[in-house]
Amino acid sequence: MLKIYNTLSRKLEEFRPIKKGKVGMYTCGPTVYDYDHLGHAWCYFNSDVLRRVLEYQGNEVKQVLNITDVGHLTSDGDTGEDKLEKAAKAGGKTAREIADYFTEIYFINRKKMNFLEPAVICRATDYIPEMIELVQTLIDKSYGYEISDGIYFDTSKFPHYGLLSGNTLDKLKEGARVEINPEKKNHTDFALWKFSPAGDSRQMEWEAFGRQGFPGWHIECSAMSMKHLGKTFDIHTGGEDNIFPHHECEIAQSESASGVKFVNYWFHTRFLMVEGEKMSKSKKNFYRLQDLEEKGFLAMDLRYLFLMAHYRSQLNFTWAGIEGAKIARAKLMNFVAGIKETGKVNKGFKNKFLELLNDDLAMPQVMALVWEVIKSDLSDKDKKATLLDFDRVLGLDLAKAEEEEIPEEIKAIAEKRWLAKSAKDFAQADELRQEIEDAGYIMEDGKEGYKLRKI
Ligand SMILES: [Zn+2]
Structure with missing residues (x-):
């Protein structure tokens, strides 16, 4: 029986999926405003290994991966600029272009690392209606309240707040990580939905709750995971830096909306x-x-x-x-x-x-x-x-x-040479053959193809 460490219970637990032989797994994906680095790779690698182990043991794993392309602010305390909009301004591109560019690079890197393809890949901007609906549910159940810059979650109404991270309401002092907002009812309250600042037009904004705005960072993961995996699912993965505030807030808003437990096993990778x-x-x-x-x-x-x-x-x-x-x-x-x-x-x-x-x-x-x-x-x-x-x-x-044993760049040159030869451009073909040999490889031509080997 597989045992994994559950951050929620802080101990090793036997893994039992809700439905025997089927596992629902949500992996917190990248915020696509910059290049992914080794720390990201290490985190997604561990999700990949966990999934492979579960599949090796005969489970069918439905892995859902999100792409955060809106709403992640430069501060964890729901203040500062949107990371995407900021990168777009700095790079003279649109937020969409920035997101698409870094998403593409992220997936190229995933492929190179041989990470298995998730069953569902969801971009936050494709799930805005689901997020609005979830925020509305929280307002209706009086967990959500409106202040001048957005709709916030009232953490004092959710008794389990702090269970995952150990950051209880009393322990958490307002400080560097959570900036002061005098309108919030509790300093731990977090944004479900933000209003676009007056006089400052955003590239990505939507009409909801009577004005233009955009989602808070945490709401996307709750909306997308529950949509694809159900109100309660087996595993949620991420880096240890996601535990607080991101995952703590995901639990609070999901469980308050659904009335049932959100995730059974929380799997976190330590820093690199x-x-x-x-x-x-x-x-x-x-x-x-x-x-x-x-x-x-x-x-x-x-x-x-x-x-x-x-x-x-x-x-x-x-x-x-x-x-x-x-x-x-x-x-x-x-x-x-x-x-x-x-x-x-x-x-x-x-x-x-x-x-x-x-x-x-x-x-x-x-x-x-x-x-x-x-x-x-x-x-x-x-x-x-x-x-x-x-x-x-x-x-x-x-x-x-x-x-x-043959490096990718050599394979690429060989491919180019084969095309040149087929097009009877013998001068270029010879030149490329020399390039391959100088790199220590030899290309043996056959009738319908070629073979590459080390000299
Ligand atoms: Zn997430």
Whole structure:
């Protein structure tokens, strides 16, 4: 039986889905106003592993991922500018263009990291009517009240406020994170809906509650998750920075509207550190996947590095660490590529594998087990079968081991050369062939295609 850590109860719990064999899982997605960095990748990686483990154990997982393209303000206390509108102004683009650009990059990176495609991907701006309806329900049930800059949630009416984060009403002092708004009934009250400031027109605004406005940051996740997964669903994932205020507020507004429990298991990934330090703008250590690629690492090297850490421990990203991961992954890929036949999955190793997964996703130990399989006295073909079976969770694409040795840029040049040759542009074809050879690869032409290999 799978055990995972539930932030809500603060303990390890056996995972039991509401409907046997079916799991509803909501993953808090990115706010698409900037490039996603390694911290994001680490968080989505852990959601991906959790989903893969559940699927490996025979569950059908419906994963819903949102894209926040409106309403996330620069301050957690419902003040400041909308992150999208701010980025749009700074970049001389529309908020829609900014959102579309960073959403595209986010999905390219997901693909490179081999994250499984969510069943539903929802953009906040496509669910405005659902959000308005939810806010209206909260007003009707007198949880929502109106002040001059928007509609707020009255946290004093929700007794469980603080259960997830430990931030109870008494404990939470008005301070840096929650800015003072004298009109709010309680300092912890948060915006369900904001009115567009008078005299300042926004690019994204909607007519509701008698004037122009836009959603508060938290309401989208409640509206979209309940629409696709029902009022109560199994798992909600996110980074530890989402616990408060985002997830605490999601629970308050969802449960107040529905009258039932919102989510059974809250799964949070701890922060990623860079060279032992917190990521920060001043340290310029918000590394992106592209920064790694420029230094010769692939997304799958990062995936390997992530696999060696546990979701509840702070992962310390270092350049030495990613170098080690790259070497280890190459060894693993070469080992699998060197075995032509596939045999049978070894039961003993599979049981050990399951035991480790069930133990709160003990991935570092799982990676040690991978090397135990390689060093074991199993036949090569059984080793390969066992590793390919594990790979359904690891997601390292071991089955593609042979192709993997050829870098993407070489494949792209080869493709270009093949087209040039087909078009009888032999001068360009020769030039490109030379380029490939200079990079240490050789292209062997056949009648209907070509093969690439290392020299
Ligand atoms: Zn969310």
